Amino acid sequence: MSDLQSKIGQVIAVLAQAARNYAPACFANSLGAEDMVLTDLIAKHQPDIGIFSLDTGRLPQETYDLMQEVRQYYGLPLTVYFPDGKLVEEYVARHGINGFYDSVENRKACCFARKVEPLRRALKGKGAWITGMRRDQAVTRGALELSAFDADNGLQKFNPLLEWSNKDVWAYIRQHDVPYNKLHDQFYPSLGCAPCTRSVTPGEDIRAGRWWWEDPANKECGLHMSNARRVAHGTGVQPVGGASLQAGRERIQADTKQEAPA
C-alpha cells in the first residue's frame, strides 16, 4: 500500500469516528484544495457529515463558482452561512469598508464579524467539526492535534489531514479528478477573501499571500483560536478571537456607538 493510500485510509477512519461518536458532525469547507479532498472523501464515505461554507461577502468569484460546482458535482447540500448584516454594518460604519488594512485589530474585528460569528452559528448544536488544516501550512499550526476538544466552540474538533503534505493533497486531487478552485492555477496556494489574499511567487511560503502586510504569527482569522493562542503565548500577540463571542460583539458595538451621532 502506498503512503498516500495509507493516509487516505486513516482519514476515512477518522471521519467514521467523528460521524459515529460525535453526531451530528459537520465539515467546515473553505473550498481550498485540502477541503476539496475532504469533500470528496465525505461524499464517498460519510455523506451523513453535513458540509457548510462561510460566505464572508468578500470571496473571489472563483470561490463562488466552486461552491456551485460542489453542489452539482456531488449532489450534496452545501449549507452557506452569511454574516450578521447588522454586525457588518456596524463594523463598516466604524472602520470603513476596507478598514482591515489599517491594523491587526481592525482586521481581526472584520474576521470576527464575517467569519467567527457565522461559524459559531454553524457549529451550534453540533457534536464535532472537521477542518482541512495541515500542520505544515503555517507557524500557527505546528501544535495542532488530530482530534481535540475545542473549548472556544464547545465541541470536538478533528483535523484529519494533519500530517498530509501539499504534495499529498494535489496527488489526491489529480488521481480522483476532484474539482478545485481555479485560483490555485494562478499561484494562489491558500485562499481567503479577495481583498486579503494575493498570489505568491515561486519559493514563497504557501501562506505568504494571506494578509501579506501582517507578521506571520498573526495570520489566523479567529476560526481556529486554540492553535493561534498557543503561538501567541509568550509573544505578546493577543488574538482578538480569544475573547468570547459576546465580548467580540460588544466591542464592535461599543466602538460603533462611540462614533454614532447624538
Ligand code: SF4
Ligand atoms: S479575510 Fe479580510 S475581508 Fe475577509 S473577513 Fe478577514 S479581514 Fe475581512
